[in-house]
Amino acid sequence: MPTTTPLGEKIRTLRKKKGYTLEKLAELAESSKSYIWQLENDNPPRPSADKIAKIAVVLGVTPDYLITESVPVADATDTAFFRKYQTMDPATKEKIRRMMDLIGDDE
Structure with a gap:
């Protein structure tokens, strides 16, 4: 009988939140459906x-x-975004900064 772990719960919750099937997540993560299933449902x-x-x-x-x-x-989402931002080219970073200025600060 499968035993869900915190890792498995997080993967399943995030996968469903993005609307991904096991197959889609496996494809995007260059893995197999059975490996994703094992991570979600086993230990x-x-x-x-x-x-x-x-x-x-x-x-x-x-x-x-x-x-x-x-x-x-x-926090994890912000950290992942910042890591991705750090690898962007200067022009893309500038576009993102301008978008943030347009969105404004509600404070």
């Missing part, structure tokens, strides 16, 4: 760090969020 002894990292990118969070119990999803 694999040592999940692959590479696979966890790919799944985290697809789900828009950090690997730390998936494997630890204490990182709030909002």
